[in-house]
Amino acid sequence: MGTTVPTSDSSLHVMLLSLSGVLCLYLAELLSLPACIVLVLVHVIIGKWFYTSTVFPKALFPILIVAVSSLEVGRIIFQGREGIVPALRDMIVILALTRLIMPKSGREIAQLVGITFSQCILATIFTTSPLFLIGLLLQAFFIPIVLDQLDERSFMGPGETTRSRPGRWIMVWSSIIVMSCILFYLIPRPSSALMRGALVHRSTIGFSEEMNLARSTQLEEDSRIVMRLVWNSGKIPEVVYLAGARLEELTADGFVKHGETLATESVNVSQDRLSTDHLTIYPTGIETKNVFFPYYLVSVSPGATISQGSNVYWMKDPPPMYDIWVTRNSSDQGTLITSVPDELLEVAGLGATIAGQGTTREKASRIAEYLKKHHEYTLDGLTMPVEVSPISWFVFNGKKGSCEHFASALATMLRGCGIPTRVVTGFLVNEFNPSGNYFIIRARTAHAWVEFWDKKWFLLDATPFALSGAVRRVSLIDSLRFTWIRWVIHYSLEDQITIAGYLARSPWSVRERLELVPSAALAGILLIPVVVFASKMWRRKRLGPYAKVLQALEKKGVRLDISQSHEIHVQELLRRNPSLGSLFRNYLQTYLPWRFGNQDVDIFSITENLIERIRESSDT
Template sequence: MTLERAFHFCSLLLAAVAFTGLVLTGEIPSGLAVLGLAALAVTIARTIGWGGDRLVDRLVGLPTSVWTALLVAAFVSFGIDLLLISRDILPAAVHFLILLMVVKLFHLRHRKDFLQLYAISLSELLATAALTVDLWYAGVFVAYVFAAIWTLILYHLRNESEEAHKGPSPIARPVTRQFFWTTNGIAVGSFCLTLVIFFLIPRIGTGFFQKNRTELIRTSGFSEKVDLGVIGAVKLDPTVVMRIEFPDVRGPVQNALYFRGAAYDTYDGRSWGNRSATRRTLERTPDGVFLVSTPQAAAAAESGGLRQEILIEALDTTVLFGASFVESIKGGFQIVQVDGVGGLYLPFPTSARFQYSVRSVPDRLREPDRTTESVSYPDLIRQRFLQLPDVGSRVGALAREVAGDARTPYERARAVERHLQQKYQYSLDVSTAVSASPVEDFLFTRKTGYCEHYATAMVVMLRTLGIPARLVTGFLPGVWNDFGNYYSVRQQDAHAWVEVYFPGSGWVTFDPTPSVPSAAPSLFSRVGKVVDSIRLKWDRYVVQYSFRDQMAAAKSLREGGEKVRTEVSGLLSALTRGLASAKAWLAGSARAYGWILVGGLAAGALVVGLVLVWRGRGGGARQADPRTARQVAAIQLYERMLRILEAQGLLKSPGATPLEFARQVARERGEAARYVEPLTGLYCRVRFGQAPFSSDDDRQARELLAGLQAARR
């Protein structure tokens, strides 16, 4: 392929890569997508010689007035699209760019036309970045960088050729292997430089043109009122809702984790609500941290807390999740609200995935609460968390029967939890028909259900025993990704559990739902983990990369430099101490054994002197380097060949190498080449390649010289 054809191909490839990114976003109308793909396919096919010449030539031959009219029509369509159809500047601008690209593909006549096509392709790439943050954009971006480097280099060469010839001058030279690899090397270097610039540019916030996600992931179980059975609808949905990292922990967290969302204190017999739904705004510290006051906060210093980095998808709820119990939260938001049961909320749902940090303090039952039989609860706790509708006498009787001989509230709670785990069957195949008393129906009739039924039954049974309890909804940890060291939480990990109040410990987590065995990992699941891990790294270090991350990276570099400097300083100090010790040892040895050292040095000097005298008298002559002798013989034979050729009219120029001169002889005197080429090869092998020079080589060389000398006689 010539450089001229490569220039046209790379220009079209640049536009094709940018347009492909737009199509992959799924935001392009099918009609425009087909139009753009058809235009690119026809023009690329013509460029590489696969056909399409007649159609393209016919379109290229249209008058300039036609192209001007098409551009005006595209601009008018942009106005109509902006005002009446899309009513949004980003999609309208994208549609306009596609129309401009199609027009320009068939009107590449002058230098400015190519520059305009490059500007359109760059705008399309930027629009793609505004429309999506998915992982595949990385591939599109890398392909665009390589295509852009090739295009700009070839454009520069073409431009230089035109200026040198004072007019259009196609580059007829082919694309050589050296040019190919050099250009790719420049592209790789440019990409690496781009990465460095990306991580160094200060971050000031999200992009102005960033398109918000229009379809939020629908969740269940986190609204102000939760009907029994709503969580079961999502237990088969594998959609990822969040990914959770633990910066201070290597490997899966050993303790049971419950990522708390919403809590409910009021049960009306069929659904849960929250009488304390009024929310207050948390105070924000100067460094952006929101502190949450919980009964567990006092234990923070003892437990150390559990830090989490949570990347959450765009959900249809304002709930903020974190491992029980959240003590502080920090992220890119200005307002965080808390309700009366410890639920954390944003003022409104976000329209794109975001990241935040959480520090949690796990619940811990104090020994007095474990052993105390008679417990007095605060009035507010009794009023809010002992409320019960008419659930029937059988529920209370069952609770008392299960509690049996348990003496403390803790033992009664554990007895109810064990009873539900062991005597009932977990199943998602539960009728959604509304029952007059769902708890009675679960406990005495069906005896099967899922987490909501278990948790509701336990709360009701504990309240009949006079033990304050509430229902909590959230997520279990999900699947541990050992490639990325994080938990991948899906819709199917939605869960409901129970929190029981103890005066000295606060709220403590209980889970009456029996555990369900997880599926054995397969090759497909492991591949999925790798892909999901790469996707998390993309979101974490590219999409969500922030000024805080830059400061953390700078701090890490500074601390690393301090560590290296400390280690080097310690090494130098140890070396200095070692040298001082060696010096002291030598000084002591010299004092103790000085006469021995002097005698040894004198004997050594005498031996060295005798060797030098022996070599000077000719002993070394017998050890002459054989390699030098070989080279001398080869030089003498080669110089004799040059003298023979000079006598025959062929003179070697001073700047010519032996191989170049051999090719000159082959061109000018072909009959002499069969003598000159083997002689030259032998000379180069011995003179420069350190090859041996045997007696057979010497005999063969002399025969070749004799043949060369007789060639013109």
């Protein structure tokens, strides 16, 4: 295939297509903003000075492929798994830029289309943002145009241009979008947790299964979203204490998991799900195998979990979403511990003194109120002597601390009254988005609180910061983002079954719809001739002038090969019909300057006059 001479329109479309690939990588956060700006400037330079350049020979391209591939393979070997994505990104970007500055025939432009589309595919794997749709739509817009310009003879008749056929592109793009949506939502698919696991922005900020207060650090106000929670059934609470780990073993420095519990395969409790609350959790920014749930867990789906004491863990990588059923009342006592290490006996004694006489819950309430009144909440890092227990120092000296200090002190003081306690770590959820009816869990809401036993477990929080119920913050942007994650990123076979079940249960059931099929089929059959006629009329209107002339000649029995030149067309027509050949030659003397020289003439009226003369002529 010989080297083509790209028109200004085709080169612009190719450059914009390449830039859409760069935009996809940027919106997927695979490119930084400075890198994206640099690549845009490089595209501008190439488009202005090097797009049609023949300075670089074609033979250089395979050499560059081998060189770049070798370098990126070396990076993967050196950096391990962390280097795979940057290596793929850099190799694709370099190949695209290299192909842009090389001499380009149709084959090379087709290769560039494939390279650019691979950028879109790479970005698809590593993004959950609906903003990625911008780059995807640009690709869907420019790829058909560029491919169309590679083979005008297949897509258009002589004399037509892409601009003369806007209706065609509306049909093409609409068909792409409609068919893609239909196939996406109808074709069954397995769970794609393996691929979607890469979409999670890994973060463990705030949440921990270990509470070591001796390691005092500055806590960050991280507003990143780590989970979203949909309350499907049951009364939605104002505030949700979302537990991730329950810590029973008290040490001088804090709480840890009870060491004597063995991991066993989790078995769902045989309890009627109708009497429980049903929730769906979408982790998007936390890496942990803990199963998070409020209240007391009844069952979880998918059920590939194990239990270790009072905690539940995923056996493999956490799924991108999971359903849980919880009950607000449970008599499962778990591990009951009241022991206190020697270093904390004084703290435990203070708890017994403050609690006084009364019921277990009255004693617990007095101790919690004491801590709230006499101690201050802070996120600042604390300096404390190493020879003193941080819990003891917080209670008697520092009187400032984080939620972990308050929870540890409260649990220790309750044990001084002989009350079994455990510390729970997780998230305190109070941000509700009414536009999407779901809770938002941020990294900064990581929290610790206490559960104490009095014939069942009761939740108690002594941290003094005030929560005035749920914060109802309308966020249409996050609602759109969550809708994208829910119905695109995490759409699965289970969702298809759910939608089918919903349609079957709707007032206008599927069976009632099926009764309309015969009538709809009859109406469709009657509409076919109308659609065909309208299509022909529309197609005739959007043909270019030269194509209309050739069509009129073909109806008179003169079929001209569109791959041949205008001169050959004239010679053939003169041979078969001299009078029409003469009219056709005169027409070309007007048409060609209009087509290629932008001469200002009313070519459409001239074309209609010629077509009328052709119709009136005798058959050839």
